Amino acid sequence: MRVGGEQAVEPSEVHGFNYAGSWGSSGLDLWEHHDHGRMAVEVARGKAAFPGWNTARWWLSHEAFQRGPDRFLANLEAGLEVFARHDVVVVPVLFNRWRDPVCDFGGVPLDHLLPHASAWSRADDLFEDPAAEGDAVAPVQRIFRRYLLEVVGAHAGDERIWAWDLCNEPLMGAYVHQVEDPLRIAELRWLRWCRDVVLSAGARQPLTIGNYADVAALRATEPLSDVLGFHPYWMWQGLGPETHVHTRAGFEAYLDECVAFARSVGKELYASETVWGARDDARHVEVMRYTLARLKERGIGYTVHALHHSGVADLHRDAHGPVGHPEWLHFLDADGSVRPGHEAFNEFAVPPPG
Numbered sequence: 001m002r003v004g005g006e007q008a009v010e011p012s013e014v015h016g017f018n019y020a021g022s023w024g025s026s027g028l029d030l031w032e033h034h035d036h037g038r039m040a041v042e043v044a045r046g047k048a049a050f051p052g053w054n055t056a057r058w059w060l061s062h063e064a065f066q067r068g069p070d071r072f073l074a075n076l077e078a079g080l081e082v083f084a085r086h087d088v089v090v091v092p093v094l095f096n097r098w099r100d101p102v103c104d105f106g107g108v109p110l111d112h113l114l115p116h117a118s119a120w121s122r123a124d125d126l127f128e129d130p131a132a133e134g135d136a137v138a139p140v141q142r143i144f145r146r147y148l149l150e151v152v153g154a155h156a157g158d159e160r161i162w163a164w165d166l167c168n169e170p171l172m173g174a175y176v177h178q179v180e181d182p183l184r185i186a187e188l189r190w191l192r193w194c195r196d197v198v199l200s201a202g203a204r205q206p207l208t209i210g211n212y213a214d215v216a217a218l219r220a221t222e223p224l225s226d227v228l229g230f231h232p233y234w235m236w237q238g239l240g241p242e243t244h245v246h247t248r249a250g251f252e253a254y255l256d257e258c259v260a261f262a263r264s265v266g267k268e269l270y271a272s273e274t275v276w277g278a279r280d281d282a283r284h285v286e287v288m289r290y291t292l293a294r295l296k297e298r299g300i301g302y303t304v305h306a307l308h309h310s311g312v313a314d315l316h317r318d319a320h321g322p323v324g325h326p327e328w329l330h331f332l333d334a335d336g337s338v339r340p341g342h343e344a345f346n347e348f349a350v351p352p353p354g
Helices: 027-032 036-049 062-067 069-085 139-153 182-200 215-224 248-265 281-297 342-347
Strands: 015-019 055-059 089-096 164-168 207-211 227-230 268-271 301-304
Touching: 015 036, 027 062, 036 069, 055 069, 055 301, 062 069, 062 139, 069 089, 069 139, 089 139, 089 182, 139 182, 164 182, 182 207, 182 215, 207 215, 215 227, 215 248, 227 248, 248 268, 248 281, 281 301, 281 342
Parallel strands: 015 055, 015 301, 055 089, 089 164, 164 207, 207 227, 227 268, 268 301
Antiparallel strands: none
16 A cells, blocks of 8 residues: 555655644644744754655644634645655644643543533434534534544645544553443544544545554554554653553564554554653663664554654653653754754665665
């Protein structure tokens, strides 16, 4: 499968970065105060430092769309053109379910997905019918539907878009393992609804979902995905609940399980986020070399998280705001310089000849 039109890229050939602009600290902040000039500078910096960069995973904000649809769509179009000028195809992230207690990015809370979880979710069949319209439909469903139809509809055949990422890190809880859990049922119902609305908008690009490091999430979202997306982070500090990726042996076993699952369902696999952070530059380079080498051995493409310094979680040094457990994941500092040693990315992402 080749996606991306004239700039077609095989999933195994994806070499890139997630991108969030430097001027904000949340999704709503970034898009409400979108700075096209700074974005153009930051993307140019990235391409100059990492010439093999061919794919960007770019996080959108449905909340900003709701506040100003025309402005949002204009900024989206302008940003796609910035990436295209540098021969970088884009994976727009439509929704986000990852929430961060230290420096939250924003996104969809669970009470917007569950019937009767709030006063605004009136319908028993919330997110059952992708064509439902009118006053009888819960407001959250109307808002999400308009966002998907207008954003995707405006770019349904856009060759600058490699794939649509329906949602970043859904199902982030122990309930992912409980098939009958109401939270799991509601979240998967919503994801199916999102897929159906995106398809009704005419999307011709593949669909994917950015799953966190648990193969159960990958399995649950596989029926909704054309390309399987996962987040293989080797969490070298050895803390947290995802114990299977805190050792090299556990991390590599996780990779092999995901590869085997993808083969069993006949779908491509790519790492839409990868390379865990570190305050120490040399340690971060070590994490990058180890992680990307293991992905390359298995023919897995990747968009590393993330390109540029930003106020959002995990993409800045301590002087710029609160820093959580992942520490510093960015590759370019606030002044645009490459973090020491991080040019090693170019050993894994070699630009094509010519």
